[in-house]
Amino acid sequence: MPLTLRVDGDRWRAHLRRTAAAYDGVVPVTKGNGYGFGLVSLARRAEWLGADSGVDTVAAGMYEEVPGLLSRFTGDVLVMSPWRPFLAGPAADVMGNDRVLHTVGRLDDLAALAARRPGARVVVEVLTSMTRHGMGRHDLAAAAGLVRAGRLRLEGLALHLPLVGDREPEAEQWSAVLAASQLNTDTLWVSHLDPQQVARLRADRPGLRVRPRVGTALWLGDRGALQVQATVLDRHAVRRGQRVGYRQRPLPRAGHLMVIAGGTAHGVALEAPATAGTARQRAVALAKGGLESAGLAMSPFVIDGRQRWFIEPPHMQVSLVYVPAGAAVPDLGDEVDVRVRLTTTHVDRVELV
Ligand SMILES: *Cc1c(COP(=O)(O)O)cnc(C)c1O
Numbered sequence: 001m002p003l004t005l006r007v008d009g010d011r012w013r014a015h016l017r018r019t020a021a022a023y024d025g026v027v028p029v030t031k032g033n034g035y036g037f038g039l040v041s042l043a044r045r046a047e048w049l050g051a052d053s054g055v056d057t058v059a060a061g062m063y064e065e066v067p068g069l070l071s072r073f074t075g076d077v078l079v080m081s082p083w084r085p086f087l088a089g090p091a092a093d094v095m096g097n098d099r100v101l102h103t104v105g106r107l108d109d110l111a112a113l114a115a116r117r118p119g120a121r122v123v124v125e126v127l128t129s130m131t132r133h134g135m136g137r138h139d140l141a142a143a144a145g146l147v148r149a150g151r152l153r154l155e156g157l158a159l160h161l162p163l164v165g166d167r168e169p170e171a172e173q174w175s176a177v178l179a180a181s182q183l184n185t186d187t188l189w190v191s192h193l194d195p196q197q198v199a200r201l202r203a204d205r206p207g208l209r210v211r212p213r214v215g216t217a218l219w220l221g222d223r224g225a226l227q228v229q230a231t232v233l234d235r236h237a238v239r240r241g242q243r244v245g246y247r248q249r250p251l252p253r254a255g256h257l258m259v260i261a262g263g264t265a266h267g268v269a270l271e272a273p274a275t276a277g278t279a280r281q282r283a284v285a286l287a288k289g290g291l292e293s294a295g296l297a298m299s300p301f302v303i304d305g306r307q308r309w310f311i312e313p314p315h316m317q318v319s320l321v322y323v324p325a326g327a328a329v330p331d332l333g334d335e336v337d338v339r340v341r342l343t344t345t346h347v348d349r350v351e352l353v
Pocket residue numbers: 029031080160190191192213214215216217
C-alpha cells in the first residue's frame with residue numbers, strides 16, 4: 001500500500017551540490033527517519049557527496065544510528081546526542097571506533113569517557129539559548145583540564161542554536177569564548193546558520209574552522225524536487241447520514257469515501273490537522289455549515305485540486321477521505337498528491353525519477 005516519495009534526481013543532486021558548496025565544510029545531518037528518504041539512502045547520498053563535494057563527516061542523531069552510517073559512509077560520524085555513561089548497547093559498541101566523534105555536554109561525562117576510553121575523539125557541547133544539552137562557559141576551563149588529563153582528542157566546541165532569534169550574535173559570542181578558552185581547538189560546530197551567516201563568522205575570525213551541521217536545508221531545501229504521492233486503494237459512493245468507519249459517525253453530506261494509502265504508521269496523523277482553531281473560527285464554520293462543524297479534520301490528501309477532509313482519524317496504514325459530490329474522483333490505482341512534512345513521514349518507497 002504504497003506511499004511514495006518521488007525525487008527529481010537531477011534537480012535534487014544539483015541542490016545538494018549547491019548547498020554543500022554554499023556552506024563549505026558542511027556536515028550533513030543523517031538522523032531519525034532520514035528526512036523522509038530513510039537513513040540508508042542518506043548515508044549513501046552522503047558518501048556520494050564525499051566524492052563529489054568533499055563531505056568528510058556526517059552527523060548522527062543518536063548512537064543507535066551509528067553502525068548503519070559507518071557501514072555505508074567512509075568518513076567520520078559525529079554523534080550529536082551527548083554521550084552518557086549509562087548508555088549501553090550501541091554507544092558501547094562503537095566506543096573503540098576512531099571514526100566516531102562523541103559529543104559531551106557535562107564535566108562528569110568527560111571524566112567518565114576519559115576513564116572508559118582514553119584517546120576518544122570528543123566535541124564539547126555548550127549550553128546555548130536552546131537549553132537542551134551542554135555545559136556553561138565557566139565549565140570550559142575544567143573541561144580543558146579533563147581533556148588533557150584524560151588524553152582525549154578534542155575535535156571542537158559544539159553549539160545548537162534555535163530556529164528563531166539572534167542566532168548570529170550568539171554564535172559570535174561563543175566563538176569569542178572559544179578563542180579565549182584553554183580548549184585546544186579552533187573548530188566550532190554550529191547548527192541553523194545560513195551560508196551567509198557562516199561566511200561572516202569565518203570572515204570575523206579567520207583562524208576559526210566552522211563546521212555547519214545541516215539537515216533540512218540540505219535534504220529538503222528544494223521542496224520542488226520532491227513529491228509525496230499516495231495510491232487510491234478503494235472508493236465508495238456514500239449517502240448523507242450514512243454511518244461509516246471505525247467510529248460509525250454519520251456523514252454530513254453525500255459524495256465519495258476514498259480509501260487512500262497512508263495512515264498513522266506513515267506519520268500521516270502527525271501532520272497537524274488544519275481544524276478551525278479559535279472559537280470564532282469554529283462559529284464561522286458552524287454558520288457556514290462547513291464540515292469542520294461536523295468535527296472533521298483536514299487531511300493532507302489533494303483530490304481534484306484541493307486538500308480533502310478526513311472522514312475519521314487515519315487508520316494504521318490507510319485513511320478514509322471524503323470527496324463531495326461534484327468533485328472529480330480519482331480511479332483506483334491512481335496516485336494523489338499528499339502535503340506532508342517529510343521529517344515526520346515514513347514513506348513505503350523512494351523513487352528517483
Ligand atoms: C537535527 C539537528 C540539526 C539539524 O537540524 P536541521 O534543522 O534539520 O538542519 C543540527 N544540530 C542538532 C544538534 C540537531 O539535533
